[in-house]
Amino acid sequence: MFKRTQNRLTLQYTAVLIAFLALFIGTVYGLLYFLLINDQKNQLNDWIQDMSYAFHESMEHTGSYNIEGNLGSSYPSLANQTVGCFKDPQGNFLYEAQQRMGLSAAVGSAVAEWTPEGDQTEYKTVTIKETGRDGGPPRHGNDPRKAAPGNVRMLLAGKAVYDNGVFIGTLYVAKEVGSQYRLFGWLLLVLIGLALLFCVLAVFLSRNMSVKAMVPIARSYTRQREFVADASHELRTPLSVILSSIEVLEMENSLKDDPFSRRVLDNMREEAKRMTDLSSHLLTLARSDSDEVQLIMTDFDLAAEASRTIASLLSLAQAKQITLKLHAEDGMTVHGDAQRLQQLMVILLDNAIKYTPVGGTVSLALKIREDKRRMLHMTVSDNGIGIPLEEQPHIFERFYRVDKSRARELGGHGLGLSIGRWIAEAHGGTLSVQSTPGQGSTFTAVIPC
Numbered sequence: 001m002f003k004r005t006q007n008r009l010t011l012q013y014t015a016v017l018i019a020f021l022a023l024f025i026g027t028v029y030g031l032l033y034f035l036l037i038n039d040q041k042n043q044l045n046d047w048i049q050d051m052s053y054a055f056h057e058s059m060e061h062t063g064s065y066n067i068e069g070n071l072g073s074s075y076p077s078l079a080n081q082t083v084g085c086f087k088d089p090q091g092n093f094l095y096e097a098q099q100r101m102g103l104s105a106a107v108g109s110a111v112a113e114w115t116p117e118g119d120q121t122e123y124k125t126v127t128i129k130e131t132g133r134d135g136g137p138p139r140h141g142n143d144p145r146k147a148a149p150g151n152v153r154m155l156l157a158g159k160a161v162y163d164n165g166v167f168i169g170t171l172y173v174a175k176e177v178g179s180q181y182r183l184f185g186w187l188l189l190v191l192i193g194l195a196l197l198f199c200v201l202a203v204f205l206s207r208n209m210s211v212k213a214m215v216p217i218a219r220s221y222t223r224q225r226e227f228v229a230d231a232s233h234e235l236r237t238p239l240s241v242i243l244s245s246i247e248v249l250e251m252e253n254s255l256k257d258d259p260f261s262r263r264v265l266d267n268m269r270e271e272a273k274r275m276t277d278l279s280s281h282l283l284t285l286a287r288s289d290s291d292e293v294q295l296i297m298t299d300f301d302l303a304a305e306a307s308r309t310i311a312s313l314l315s316l317a318q319a320k321q322i323t324l325k326l327h328a329e330d331g332m333t334v335h336g337d338a339q340r341l342q343q344l345m346v347i348l349l350d351n352a353i354k355y356t357p358v359g360g361t362v363s364l365a366l367k368i369r370e371d372k373r374r375m376l377h378m379t380v381s382d383n384g385i386g387i388p389l390e391e392q393p394h395i396f397e398r399f400y401r402v403d404k405s406r407a408r409e410l411g412g413h414g415l416g417l418s419i420g421r422w423i424a425e426a427h428g429g430t431l432s433v434q435s436t437p438g439q440g441s442t443f444t445a446v447i448p449c
Helices: 002-062 067-073 101-110 178-250 259-289 302-318 338-354 404-410 416-426
Strands: 082-087 093-095 122-130 150-163 166-176 298-301 323-327 333-336 361-370 374-382 430-436 440-448
Touching: 002 067, 002 082, 002 150, 002 166, 002 178, 067 082, 067 093, 082 101, 093 101, 101 122, 101 150, 101 166, 150 178, 178 259, 298 302, 302 323, 302 338, 302 361, 333 338, 338 361, 338 374, 338 416, 338 440, 416 430, 416 440
Parallel strands: 323 361
Antiparallel strands: 082 093, 082 166, 122 150, 150 166, 298 333, 361 374, 374 440, 430 440
């Protein structure tokens, strides 16, 4: 139980730390991406604004926009990764005269179908193939060794240009951003590497935190378990003395003819037996929690044990006119703890008898199935009151009673099914329930045998 709780705490702590790490990485990466790309956009927007002003000034002084000249004159002040072009109202492209004519033409082809609207600069990112003037690979300068064909990643900006309210064309500018995106790629790899390293550290730290968090809980639970075990053990002796004293009193002739005294002694005996059962169950659970209970595994005839169990509970069933049925093959040899498996059958049958009305039927079915392993299927079914669906996940909890108002009337302490599940799990199996209110319940233990 503590191991499962510790593992859940470790997972929760790790998830929280990793969530904060992911938030931090996402924030840092997004902020850097925004700042760097936004800076590139601002540079292109400034270039477009300068060109628009240059066109206006050229018209004022010369009577012509001198588009090609203005485009070319702007490049000394810009990085050589920037190229631009102009599309007139008729859809014709004009380029600046510069060495990367192939790249300018490629940019023109990329924006041929893109016409920004309004007076705001619009942006898009494309990958284009740079070519030379003759359509071949580009050449930078006169050195043929610098020929470098390939794809170029460009950030494009476009804006419709107006002069005194007259539309004169659309201005485009593109800047190589491949190096920036490669930088983002390397940054992402570094952040992922750091994240993986931190994940390992987060698991280690979470494990340590969960261990420290469980220390006071485990200490408190250990003290409680020791108290329950000690108290249960100490109660058994005085309860045995009380039962023996009651039996001696019942032999007194003077009390046999006194109905009141007989009734008092009967009540005392029932309560003493009830307390004895409770202390025995508590001691069993306390020892199971501390792994002190060792199963005695032997080969035995389970069908014979089931017959003896049915016989021992027959008087209890007959008191409510309940029919007990056993379905098992003769000579069913299994490997397990005979005493504990017999206790499991008693718990399930006693529980079924308690919650089955007068005249009902309770059945115990034993069957061995050869699946991947040799498995024992122990099934106890009844046609009793059933268990509400919302209550079924809780019935194996300690001291849990479905009908608390009838707890005193039916007896028991809500510990039987908890012990039953422990017996099944101690054998490496499971105990489950299927029930329909008003129709009955079926408890099934599946145990390797």
